[in-house]
Amino acid sequence: MNTGSRVPKNLKLGANxxxxxxxxxxxxxxxxxxxxxxxxxxxxCHSLEPVSARFALTAGF
Incomplete structure (x- = not known):
């Protein structure tokens, strides 16, 4: 699941x-x-991977 939001025009906050x-x-x-x-x-059974999350803050110029 991916989600994201632009705070100001040049910043993007995202989560996967x-x-x-x-x-x-x-x-x-x-x-x-x-x-x-x-x-x-x-x-x-041995599970492939546990539940994980990644958060990102991207700045554009």
Whole structure:
């Protein structure tokens, strides 16, 4: 998501928010929820990137 606003004519304030819901890796893994429970298998995911934001102030001449 990108957003921006011009304060005076020569200044621009902007913000970018990055929120990807992709996985960098997904693999099958056997795990136990407790020590006495039976092993279960399922998909385990590692997220690509966390939510991040970038703010910018641009001056034009």
């Amino acid at each position: 928010v990055f929120n990807a819901h992709a996985q960098a890796a997904q693999y099958a893994y056997n795990y136990r929820l407790t020590l006495g429970s039976a092993a279960q298998s399922g998909a385990t």
